[in-house]
Amino acid sequence: LGGTLTNFKTLSKRIAYFKKLKSDKEAGRLGKYTKKERLDFDRKIAKMSIMFGGVEDMAAVPQLLFVVDAKANSTAVREARRLKIPVVGIVNTDTDPELVEYPIPANDRAKSSIEWILNRLEKAVVAGREMAVASQKPGVVNT
Numbered sequence: 001l002g003g004t005l006t007n008f009k010t011l012s013k014r015i016a017y018f019k020k021l022k023s024d025k026e027a028g029r030l031g032k033y034t035k036k037e038r039l040d041f042d043r044k045i046a047k048m049s050i051m052f053g054g055v056e057d058m059a060a061v062p063q064l065l066f067v068v069d070a071k072a073n074s075t076a077v078r079e080a081r082r083l084k085i086p087v088v089g090i091v092n093t094d095t096d097p098e099l100v101e102y103p104i105p106a107n108d109r110a111k112s113s114i115e116w117i118l119n120r121l122e123k124a125v126v127a128g129r130e131m132a133v134a135s136q137k138p139g140v141v142n143t
Helices: 008-027 035-052 074-082 111-136
Strands: 065-067 087-091 102-105
């Protein structure tokens, strides 16, 4: 969705509205409206779920952007570069590796290739978090 990073303030207001609509529906607070109005709310929730489903828990602009297909996600890559957010991306032979700061040369169409890379990244993130937690424990000296 264009503007997700560069227009995050406005986007976060829409996400808050989306969350309120969802919670009102789950709590039954939409029952006071007519059937047509409830149908309109349901349609709004469905549309917003598609638009904001992946970012509804995002509290702030990310510190890093990872894209599976740098060419297909060029809008997100451009926004990140504009905000000076580092971009890690899988780049195929048909993609300019200079689009991203940290290119991963691989087939961005093959499911097995993407799964392999994401699996390795997940393990690296988990290991990094464990190291960060271990270094925060009292009595442990960082070297």
